Amino acid sequence: MLPQRQPNSWSCLPTAFAIALDVPVENIIRYCGHDGSQLVYPDDSDKFRRRRSFHPQEMIDYCYNCKNKVALYIEAHPMATNGSGVFELPIKDDRMFEYLIKETGVLIGVVNKYQHAVAWDKSQCIDPNGTTYHFAHFNIRGFFVIKSM
Numbered sequence: 801m802l803p804q805r806q807p808n809s810w811s812c813l814p815t816a817f818a819i820a821l822d823v824p825v826e827n828i829i830r831y832c833g834h835d836g837s838q839l840v841y842p843d844d845s846d847k848f849r850r851r852r853s854f855h856p857q858e859m860i861d862y863c864y865n866c867k868n869k870v871a872l873y874i875e876a877h878p879m880a881t882n883g884s885g886v887f888e889l890p891i892k893d894d895r896m897f898e899y900l901i902k903e904t905g906v907l908i909g910v911v912n913k914y915q916h917a918v919a920w921d922k923s924q925c926i927d928p929n930g931t932t933y934h935f936a937h938f939n940i941r942g943f944f945v946i947k948s949m
Contacts, residue, residue, distance in 0.1 A: 801904070801921050806928035810836045810853040812917045815928035816906045817859045819919035820946055821867055831866060832858045856908070856944070863946060871906070871944040874899055896940060905946040910939040 804825055806815040811825065814832070818825035829835055838852040856873070863869040876896050878889045900920065907925060908917045918938060919926040925933050 801919055801926055803926055803930065804928065805930055810851045812928045813854045813859060816917040816919045819926050820904060820906050828862050831862050868949050870947050870949055872947060874943045874945060876940045876942055896943065899943055899945060900935060903945040906944040907938060907940050909941040
């Protein structure tokens with residue numbers, strides 16, 4: 801996986817996928833047909849949350865249609881509803897670690913209160929901001945395992 805820098809603050813997701821797929825991030829952005837900069841919520845005071853940005857489904861579509869790969873989403877903490885609320889399912893605690901030691905792909909989660917995405921190479925996070933670090937520094941919400949079809 802060759803590190804790449806995200807072109808702007810709202811493009812960590814396509815850049816993380818580009819790193820994991822070894823393609824230029826420009827290829828994914830061109831496929832999506834937009835650069836994520838459109839102001840969707842112009843009155844929101846948070847500059848990151850008012851942009852269109854990119855949706856994970858666009859990344860799944862790119863993998864499938866352009867790279868003949870599947871991006872399988874694994875939730876870190878699966879939730880369910882029963883009509884009276886949302887609750888976390890009692891699932892094996894170390895299941896995410898089992899995926900992380902076996903697979904490469906893209907982690908999504910939270911860093912410094914912001915949603916973020918990084919590439920994962922079975923041993924470290926490759927951040928689109930140009931840094932690398934251990935997954936313990938990243939609050940994982942989910943993992944896109946990228947596999948050939």
